[in-house]
Amino acid sequence: MTNSFSEFKNAKCFFCIGTNMTEAHPVAATFLKNAVRNGATLIVADPRKQPLTKYAKLFAQIKVGTDVAFLNGIMYVLIIEDLYDKEFVENNCVDFDKLKESVMKYPPEKAAGICKVSAEKITEIARTLASFKPVMLCYTLGITEHTCGKNNVMSTANLQMLLGNMGKESGGVNPLRGQNNVQGACDMAALPNVYHGYQKVTDPAMKEKFEKAWGVTGLSDKVGLMMPDMMEGLVSKKVRGFWIFGENLANSEPDISHVEHCLASAEFMVVQDIFPNETTKFADVILPSAAWSEDNGTFTNSERRINRVRKIKTPPGIAKPNWWIFKETAKHFGHEWPSNSGQEIWDNEISVLAPAYGGVKYHRIENDGLQWPCPTIEHPGTKYLYKDGKFSHGKGIFKSVEWTPPAEVEDKDFPFVLSTGRRLYQYHTRTQTGRAGMDALYKEETADISIADADRLGIKHGEKVYVESRRGKVNVTARVTEEVPAGMVWMTFHYREGNANWLTNAVFDPETKTAEYKACAVNVYK
Amino acid sequence: MKVTINGRLIEAKEGQTILQVALANGMYIPHLCYHDKVGAAGKCRACVVEVEGMRGLQTSCSVQLRDGMVINTDSETVKNAQKLVIDLMLSSGKHDCLSCEQNGNCELQDAAYFLGIERASVQYGDINRETDESSEFVYVERDKCISCGRCVEACNNVVVNEVINFGNRGHHTEIVFDTDLPMGQSTCVQCGECSQLCPVGAIVDKKNKGVARYWETQKVRTTCPYCGVGCQLELHVKGEQIVKVTGVEDAEPNKGRLCVKGRYGYDFIYSKDRLTTPLIKENGQFREASWEEALGLIREKFGKIIEESGPDAVAGVSCARSINEDSYSMQKLFRSVFKTNNIDHCART
Ligand code: SF4
Ligand code: SF4
Ligand code: SF4
Numbered sequence: 001m002t003n004s005f006s007e008f009k010n011a012k013c014f015f016c017i018g019t020n021m022t023e024a025h026p027v028a029a030t031f032l033k034n035a036v037r038n039g040a041t042l043i044v045a046d047p048r049k050q051p052l053t054k055y056a057k058l059f060a061q062i063k064v065g066t067d068v069a070f071l072n073g074i075m076y077v078l079i080i081e082d083l084y085d086k087e088f089v090e091n092n093c094v095d096f097d098k099l100k101e102s103v104m105k106y107p108p109e110k111a112a113g114i115c116k117v118s119a120e121k122i123t124e125i126a127r128t129l130a131s132f133k134p135v136m137l138c139y140t141l142g143i144t145e146h147t148c149g150k151n152n153v154m155s156t157a158n159l160q161m162l163l164g165n166m167g168k169e170s171g172g173v174n175p176l177r178g179q180n181n182v183q184g185a186c187d188m189a190a191l192p193n194v195y196h197g198y199q200k201v202t203d204p205a206m207k208e209k210f211e212k213a214w215g216v217t218g219l220s221d222k223v224g225l226m227m228p229d230m231m232e233g234l235v236s237k238k239v240r241g242f243w244i245f246g247e248n249l250a251n252s253e254p255d256i257s258h259v260e261h262c263l264a265s266a267e268f269m270v271v272q273d274i275f276p277n278e279t280t281k282f283a284d285v286i287l288p289s290a291a292w293s294e295d296n297g298t299f300t301n302s303e304r305r306i307n308r309v310r311k312i313k314t315p316p317g318i319a320k321p322n323w324w325i326f327k328e329t330a331k332h333f334g335h336e337w338p339s340n341s342g343q344e345i346w347d348n349e350i351s352v353l354a355p356a357y358g359g360v361k362y363h364r365i366e367n368d369g370l371q372w373p374c375p376t377i378e379h380p381g382t383k384y385l386y387k388d389g390k391f392s393h394g395k396g397i398f399k400s401v402e403w404t405p406p407a408e409v410e411d412k413d414f415p416f417v418l419s420t421g422r423r424l425y426q427y428h429t430r431t432q433t434g435r436a437g438m439d440a441l442y443k444e445e446t447a448d449i450s451i452a453d454a455d456r457l458g459i460k461h462g463e464k465v466y467v468e469s470r471r472g473k474v475n476v477t478a479r480v481t482e483e484v485p486a487g488m489v490w491m492t493f494h495y496r497e498g499n500a501n502w503l504t505n506a507v508f509d510p511e512t513k514t515a516e517y518k519a520c521a522v523n524v525y526k
Numbered sequence: 527m528k529v530t531i532n533g534r535l536i537e538a539k540e541g542q543t544i545l546q547v548a549l550a551n552g553m554y555i556p557h558l559c560y561h562d563k564v565g566a567a568g569k570c571r572a573c574v575v576e577v578e579g580m581r582g583l584q585t586s587c588s589v590q591l592r593d594g595m596v597i598n599t600d601s602e603t604v605k606n607a608q609k610l611v612i613d614l615m616l617s618s619g620k621h622d623c624l625s626c627e628q629n630g631n632c633e634l635q636d637a638a639y640f641l642g643i644e645r646a647s648v649q650y651g652d653i654n655r656e657t658d659e660s661s662e663f664v665y666v667e668r669d670k671c672i673s674c675g676r677c678v679e680a681c682n683n684v685v686v687n688e689v690i691n692f693g694n695r696g697h698h699t700e701i702v703f704d705t706d707l708p709m710g711q712s713t714c715v716q717c718g719e720c721s722q723l724c725p726v727g728a729i730v731d732k733k734n735k736g737v738a739r740y741w742e743t744q745k746v747r748t749t750c751p752y753c754g755v756g757c758q759l760e761l762h763v764k765g766e767q768i769v770k771v772t773g774v775e776d777a778e779p780n781k782g783r784l785c786v787k788g789r790y791g792y793d794f795i796y797s798k799d800r801l802t803t804p805l806i807k808e809n810g811q812f813r814e815a816s817w818e819e820a821l822g823l824i825r826e827k828f829g830k831i832i833e834e835s836g837p838d839a840v841a842g843v844s845c846a847r848s849i850n851e852d853s854y855s856m857q858k859l860f861r862s863v864f865k866t867n868n869i870d871h872c873a874r875t
Contacts, residue, residue, distance in 0.1 A: 317802025
């Protein structure tokens, strides 16, 4: 997030697109609801009539996978009606012409044909957005989990720059991150192209810096593989040794049959986790980890805040902290690492080697955490980025973005679009919530379908149905609901049985390699 | 500005109430409906005080200070009025502290203690209200409810879930869920905010019932292991057992609020399914192994693969649930030891 949760309070207007906040980020949603109660205007764009819509002044029920057309339609109105922030664009951004050129291809009538939101509503949303300064834009995986995910993200940034809403309190572009430490895993360089703090592996100066810091030579300056390519690499034998730490890939990745084929192809596989799960089955070696509350460390939340996590119990049996496992492995390869606790790793390595965290030390985050960038020990942390419209690399660059449909669209044999997400009472593949009493509140996968489709197909609420895609078939209970529009099936991946990922399409955004969990074609029948 | 409370000259800020300043200066005034989060309701009248120049007793939670105000919180009149309120509350409920969850952390009990009330003048004056056990995680014992209204405020105006209200049940006004449904069948999302703000033992967390007394537990601040909001939790720990979780009031980013997962989803760490020892697969079966053996095998296999096919023939996926220090260490292993940038995580799921 460019901005912070505490800024929800004073926001005047929210534009929430592809975020089922009340279920996926419930506490964030409470602050949003408080703001709406105090007079803030909420605009929601979502394929489903999800709970946030209850609080919305305007709701655009867009067709799955049409965000770019929708957002370009809005920007068309802003430009044609001269409603955009010319001063901000002039002073702080470049390539407005390129944006304009692409946006001009999406008059509201044309955008409406694609996204199924009326031209009038697109116009009304544009005018409403322009009438508030700033607007806080929030999104979640509804924007990113598409083959055009990166383009969707760029469109949200284009819109907020065009409206002059960047670098302002209670404004900005705010992706609410799904997992507790997905922000941290990125920050800490569990990414193939950067050292931690987003320092590029292709930069010779960085290579030298880290060779010196780590006391090694020969760090690779070649960008590594992203996860989907690793999986393919297992099949092609390009990747022979594979190490999975704490991810239940066999349930959480799209197209389970294909994923399991990849995992089964691994020549040698290490899985490090706290529970046996569908993925550990494929391992040659399983390493038992310390869980949350069994080790001291930090998580970084969506708003870039580095928070302490504390140990209150010992791990079971001879399970060990994860950093210990990596350190000991390094030792077996002849490398001695100095740090011997979460605090030593953070204070002496992470914070020292990345300017963004230079001022973050454990003694400063005993209570509330600090938000990076926080370069010095005196620095109070950064509540919102790009203050006064100053972007990290000079000016904000508008990107021309064209709409592309999902890789697989509905047809005669598979006439429904399947979209996926999460529910309040479970978390991901349930390895945790399934062992904390939550099954009582949500006990099985369901296929959510519209009342219209249920009537047409003679499907009753609570009845078992088949949902089938080109990749697989599941037998699940139908949940007939007004949340879902006709033509859509909505599911999650909490349970192995009836898991949506037997059906989802393993196609990815070409650059970010995010999978298209939000759209594939299926059929539903009794 | 300066005010005088019980003869003490005290510095106060514009907009503060008598209660806020008294509490901030270590002077206790009983208060049951007031809570920082829900503000003043002026409802329970436990916090009455005398203010010079104002007629009758004033509810200290709602009177804003003015420069030079002279306040008395411990006169005979004040104490008697406060006693009357607290006694009535104790008399009209089932206040058996012995096995009450809130014992030792109960604001009604504190008030009685402070006022020297040994027992209620009437015992079990008016008890026949329904206990609601229908919710998975929240337990409601209406006979302990003092009608302070905090839960109603909390549910409607703090977390805006709009479930609890006061409604008529028989000849009582009681808390009800939606249109007086059992809690477990109502639209309640079990966030537990009502339980966190209930000053007495009327709304409590089921998981904690009969498990540990408040004073036996240590309070440890930590961060929620579920979503990216990063709520700050207070773990109530007895020995190595988490017995209860509350939100840290005033903390960023959650200001004490939690959702059902953060508040009640903690016990997976104690599951008997946990992996407890390294395992090595042999002939399709896993067998237990020592760390030395497991890491030795990794050394051998990864070493051989890298030697034969180069560093890029190994790859790793890190964990978006685990601490920063773990992800840092894993990528350091891949980069500095294996010499490959084939490291990723599921940032995109
Ligand atoms: S609510 Fe308070 S006063 Fe009543 S029984 Fe429980 S501890 Fe005692
Ligand atoms: S648990 Fe939350 S939603 Fe349910 S009644 Fe209490 S405050 Fe309301
Ligand atoms: S308590 Fe709920 S909203 Fe807060 S971090 Fe945990 S899962 Fe997210």
